[in-house]
Amino acid sequence: MDVKEAIEKMGFPIIPDEKSNAWQWFDVRELKLRYILSVEGIKKFYEGLKEGKLLATKCKCGRIFFPPQKDCPSCKKSEMDWIELKKEGVLETLTVIHVRPTSFSHYDPYAVGIAKLDDGVRILAWYRGEPKLKPGQRVKVEIVKRKEGYQTYELVPI
Amino acid sequence: MDVKEAIEKMGFPIIPDEKSNAWQWFDVRELKLRYILSVEGIKKFYEGLKEGKLLATKCKCGRIFFPPQKDCPSCKKSEMDWIELKKEGVLETLTVIHVRPTSFSHYDPYAVGIAKLDDGVRILAWYRGEPKLKPGQRVKVEIVKRKEGYQTYELVPI
Amino acid sequence: MTGVAIIGVGHSVFGTRRDVNIPELCWESMKPAFENANLEPKDIEFFVVGNLGIWSSELAIPAIMAEYADLAPKGSMRVEAACATGSAAIRVGYTAIKSGLADLVLVLGVEKMQESPNPNVIELIGRFGSYFWEFENFGLTFPGYYAMHASAYMMKYGATEEDFAKVAVKAHHYAAKNPYAQFRKEIDVATVMKGPYVAWPLKLFDCSPITDGSACVILASEKKVKELGIEEKVWILSQGVGTGTANLSKREDFTSLASARYAAEQAYKLAGIDDPVKQLDGANVHDCFTAPEVIAYEDLGFCKRGEGYKLAREGQTYIGGKIPVNVDGGLKAKGHPIGATGVSMAVEAYKQLLRKADKGRQADIKNGRWLAHNIGGTGHYAYVTIYGLEKR
Amino acid sequence: MTGVAIIGVGHSVFGTRRDVNIPELCWESMKPAFENANLEPKDIEFFVVGNLGIWSSELAIPAIMAEYADLAPKGSMRVEAACATGSAAIRVGYTAIKSGLADLVLVLGVEKMQESPNPNVIELIGRFGSYFWEFENFGLTFPGYYAMHASAYMMKYGATEEDFAKVAVKAHHYAAKNPYAQFRKEIDVATVMKGPYVAWPLKLFDCSPITDGSACVILASEKKVKELGIEEKVWILSQGVGTGTANLSKREDFTSLASARYAAEQAYKLAGIDDPVKQLDGANVHDCFTAPEVIAYEDLGFCKRGEGYKLAREGQTYIGGKIPVNVDGGLKAKGHPIGATGVSMAVEAYKQLLRKADKGRQADIKNGRWLAHNIGGTGHYAYVTIYGLEKR
Ligand SMILES: [Zn+2]
Numbered sequence A, B: 001m002d003v004k005e006a007i008e009k010m011g012f013p014i015i016p017d018e019k020s021n022a023w024q025w026f027d028v029r030e031l032k033l034r035y036i037l038s039v040e041g042i043k044k045f046y047e048g049l050k051e052g053k054l055l056a057t058k059c060k061c062g063r064i065f066f067p068p069q070k071d072c073p074s075c076k077k078s079e080m081d082w083i084e085l086k087k088e089g090v091l092e093t094l095t096v097i098h099v100r101p102t103s104f105s106h107y108d109p110y111a112v113g114i115a116k117l118d119d120g121v122r123i124l125a126w127y128r129g130e131p132k133l134k135p136g137q138r139v140k141v142e143i144v145k146r147k148e149g150y151q152t153y154e155l156v157p158i
Numbered sequence C, D: 001m002t003g004v005a006i007i008g009v010g011h012s013v014f015g016t017r018r019d020v021n022i023p024e025l026c027w028e029s030m031k032p033a034f035e036n037a038n039l040e041p042k043d044i045e046f047f048v049v050g051n052l053g054i055w056s057s058e059l060a061i062p063a064i065m066a067e068y069a070d071l072a073p074k075g076s077m078r079v080e081a082a083c084a085t086g087s088a089a090i091r092v093g094y095t096a097i098k099s100g101l102a103d104l105v106l107v108l109g110v111e112k113m114q115e116s117p118n119p120n121v122i123e124l125i126g127r128f129g130s131y132f133w134e135f136e137n138f139g140l141t142f143p144g145y146y147a148m149h150a151s152a153y154m155m156k157y158g159a160t161e162e163d164f165a166k167v168a169v170k171a172h173h174y175a176a177k178n179p180y181a182q183f184r185k186e187i188d189v190a191t192v193m194k195g196p197y198v199a200w201p202l203k204l205f206d207c208s209p210i211t212d213g214s215a216c217v218i219l220a221s222e223k224k225v226k227e228l229g230i231e232e233k234v235w236i237l238s239q240g241v242g243t244g245t246a247n248l249s250k251r252e253d254f255t256s257l258a259s260a261r262y263a264a265e266q267a268y269k270l271a272g273i274d275d276p277v278k279q280l281d282g283a284n285v286h287d288c289f290t291a292p293e294v295i296a297y298e299d300l301g302f303c304k305r306g307e308g309y310k311l312a313r314e315g316q317t318y319i320g321g322k323i324p325v326n327v328d329g330g331l332k333a334k335g336h337p338i339g340a341t342g343v344s345m346a347v348e349a350y351k352q353l354l355r356k357a358d359k360g361r362q363a364d365i366k367n368g369r370w371l372a373h374n375i376g377g378t379g380h381y382a383y384v385t386i387y388g389l390e391k392r
């Protein structure tokens, strides 16, 4: 029974619960949420991705940030250099998402992992390859397009 | 520019802000919220509305609740009688909603008011009539259908 | 119990902030607060974030900032009390110190409302009374709730839309002098009166805008104030807090907020104030719309019930009048980033009492006491906080 | 500083509660708490509601309950710390009393998750890390975050999926004896192992369910305990609290939660505990999935790092073992109505310590101390609270 049928039958947008028969009011006001996020401070990250580069920010004080951030809490400056990360490291963990959120339901089950890159920073990314975790597994970071149609990055065993 | 165009042009779901030119990431994951609310405890209210009655709950201790509630915090019992309210009272306040939420955008500007019924309880409802507020204005409660197609109630000046 | 002092403050520019994401917006007020207090993130023992969210992407802002600003592994939580969220956050920081569980607490208020399109924001704020009995069934909006107070007030006391307009004119007058304000432009009564109705009798210029912004204060115990040798500080003298019914129809009256009167009574009692106009140097009141500023004058005892509109009409809440109110531009013109507003009021109290306000909007400080009145929903939550130069 | 005691508790039936709306569900735990403490709503001086919301309609639950349960005009706020929301609410109540601002505080935890369809709930919980860098870009779900801990743990220490399954078997064993639990049915390891993967290596029976429920405690100061002549009470001995980074990629390790270790260290220090297994009579730990229960054993020092899975394998956390854990069914089988969970743990501590637990699930009370470990997100928030029969 959908809400229109319910209004016809019950007089209200009310549908009795299948199991318990308890009356449920089906909200007639829908809210669609889709956010608008500023990436102005990390523009260069996307310019880099387009060129096949994985960029991080590096503060004058030496601290490296990935995901890149604009401000440094160590020295409280906001003057970052952009540096290119080496796209290799060691896989530290892995999962395969079988039960997907609605907004990822167009995917088959997908794997996601975290690797520690040789530069010392960690990266969370899609994982492509056999979903098996073993100590010291080397991976590379590949910049690819997936279903969404824009560049993203994957961890791939070497 | 929509998100698809943005992906084609910028390579990402990024659209520069019209005024400031700051890069904005347009969320590709939409969330639709529409709630399912239990009205099992106040079933009789809807059965009453269908018959043109405005019902409130009345506790054995004498306390009347409108909107109806199932539990009484005075005596901590949950054994309510249903009583019919007199559908007349005095209009206490009024507004006309010009800027409507998206989910009410199918309405023209609409008026809402609060009246104190002769039984002593107050009621918030649609208001139908000239949107003017004057001391002591008597109103009646009319049970009607509006655009949603199910019974609701309006305050109407007498 | 220890006294609790504000020893550092920071404030972002309020407005449409498409240039920053959420952590960047937070850092904009946190950085000056650290510098002001001469502290590092690692010195903080506990932190609390006031944020309403829903309209913005990041749900776990305390964790986001634990990472971005090096506050991990210190404890934290998010608090919410609708538009009084910032003051609720201050309460959690205040009691964390007063209870002896921490000596240094950071309180951050933030909202990035413009991560959603305006119609969604309007819809969401309208859900802040009784979702089912007011929004779902009768389409009430947030301006609508306050409009019902404005119209009831006008009917009862004979106030006019022009009286309310004067509140907006004052707000813009002072916002023009506040570099952190969203609307830095003077307006006149005619402009307000010409605006389209949002919810009758409230018009466009009676309403506070949709704002992105953050504000931050660092709180310290008496012991810590001494230990750090802090000279510039403002004490939290007291805070009163009240709650109202969800449904407006469950209230006795629409010309006053019972929760605000209750909160004010507590705050005054705890701070030893019996004549606020004489004992305070000024106040920030919750002018999410113009009419509620007038009602706030009465709920706070700045005048008798039914006479608030006369204070507005006569300009008695400008600097030099009976009591200066919202001389930072108020929510109306400084902007109203929900979670940040109460913290922004604390920043303003700090600036006013320490005579650091901008030129043209510094009140005369004689008593060394400033009040912040922060309302969530339509009196659903009420927080009244009194700040002072001298610990009581 | 005053001691703070739990003097009344209430607990709703956890599960799919299509029979009640939000205020009715709240009242179901508030009513017994009032009766238990022999108090009326008007006696409460301040109240705090732990609720995450978003998936449910009513945003202003403190105001809803101010109206429904006659708590107005007393002050209130809502607090949130993801799945540790209930413990954050307890912290606000605890500090409200310890700071001397109130003597009687009501703490309510509630969640009506089933006001949204399951896919929406799954989607929303997945947004509780870094929205942008984890959810938006890589589709992480909440089981996914913990699955990455489970797999890293298995790789490092050689634990197996069967070891985790044993945690689920224990949870169901005790839930079957708890009339308030969502799943009142025993299961075996084979059932867990046959379940479909939700996020490898976690399967259906490794996961806590989507639950509607509420829990309530009434807190009182020492003075009030005496004044009311309360005999049955449990003291809050200490609480530790920690925060983790939003992005998992910013952490050093995926076999332990740094925030939980930090919170435990504080809680133990404040309560004078140096050998938890010997000094506690039992614990509730945050088993939103089976693997994190094992990790919790280690983070809380019930065993050495890397040996938690052996406690599970050997059944050492059943009653009669080394230390009883989650003998109410845990989040896994009692259910996990986010905002209510931490408060439900407090209710369980009260029942266990006062020997009021149901038949077959009453632990042996020798030390008079019980621990609650409540995690928000994946260690984004960590709250460890120690309850005791004797005030420290
Ligand atoms: Zn730096």
Ligand SMILES: [Zn+2]
Binding pocket: B059, B060, B061, B062, B063, B072, B073, B074, B075, B076, B077
């Ligand atoms: Zn009764």
